[in-house]
Amino acid sequence: MTADTTSSLTARDLSERQIAIIEFEGSWWMQDDARDTAIRARFACSTEEYYQELNQLLDLPGALEVDPLVVRRLRRQRERRRRARLDGPGRTGEQGGFHA
Numbered sequence: 001m002t003a004d005t006t007s008s009l010t011a012r013d014l015s016e017r018q019i020a021i022i023e024f025e026g027s028w029w030m031q032d033d034a035r036d037t038a039i040r041a042r043f044a045c046s047t048e049e050y051y052q053e054l055n056q057l058l059d060l061p062g063a064l065e066v067d068p069l070v071v072r073r074l075r076r077q078r079e080r081r082r083r084a085r086l087d088g089p090g091r092t093g094e095q096g097g098f099h100a
Contacts, residue, residue, distance in 0.1 A: 011065035017043070018057050019066055025054070026070040 011019070024042065031038050039050045057063050058078065063071045 011062040014057075014060065014062045014066065018053075018060075018063070021050070021054055021057060022063055022066045022070060025074060026067050 021043070024038075028035050028038055033041065036047045039045070039047050043050055045053075054074070055078065058071060058075055
């Protein structure tokens with residue numbers, strides 16, 4: 001897929017699984033199961049595979065059409081974590097949740 005093709009993708013181009021991942025990210029905290037358990041049960045993959053897929057999904061323009069608030073929040077969290085890794089150890093204030 002070229003950059004031009006990727007930038008023209010819309011929510012209609014996302015798979016049911018991709019849409020389900022975005023929806024899950026907006027509501028996982030309301031479930032009784034632990035997040036990792038819910039990921040394995042719902043998406044039949046390891047948490048590592050899930051987070052890789054989520055990370056790629058966040059870069060697709062169509063993801064914003066599904067749930068702009070959730071996608072923007074996850075993008076901000078990802079960017080904070082990337083900056084923290086670049087700044088090195090000792091930085092405080094990072095919270096758990098999404099792992100980029």
